[in-house]
Amino acid sequence: TAAGQLPEAIQTLEAVMEKMPTGARRLALVQAYVKNKQTAKALALLAPAVAESPGDFDLRMFYGRLLRDDRKFPAAAAEFEAATRIEPQAQPKAVEAWSELASVLVISAQYPQALAAFERIRALGAEGAGHYFFRALTHDHLQQRPEAVEYYKKFLASSQGKFPDQEFQARQRVRILENEIQKRR
Secondary structure, three states, rough: OOOHHHHHHHHHHHHHHOOOHHHHHHHHHHHHHOOOOOHHHHHHHHHHHHHHHHOOOOHHHHHHHHHOOOOOOOOOOHHHHHHHHHHHOOHHHHHHHHHHHHHHHOOOOOHHHHHHHHHHHHHHHOOOOOHHHHHHHHHHHHHHHHHHHHHHHHHHHHHOOHHHHHHHHHHHHHHHHHHHHHHHH
């Protein structure tokens, strides 16, 4: 749908949904609302869909991401946590759910819970550069200096120049934290 046609498409979808609502049409309307930056309408339409299909992993993840993007972090965390229960063992879906949950928990300063999510990611054998960085930040915020240094270094070893801003931050924090650790000895 071209940008100019989006409002007309939304009106058409809304009319069709009033007469003949289906899950596919609801999802199409939600996606149109998202494209048109009408997040509140998308969330309002998506909430009942998730309630009707609580075991739909993809729907729950989509809803969680929409909540996250709308900065509704506790609600987003709840959706991602629910998604981890739907796909507790299946790779890569379980990793996707745990990763989203961990990042939302870090952003909302729920550091102990974030560490628990990072432990699940490690147990699934799926830690990567981004996980190491966010885990380092988490330890850093919790004043756990040796652990923060360890994960900043793991991040630096695995990032391979792909994240220059975060790599600069990690190098600076390692230097500062190692100095603080030395002073305490």
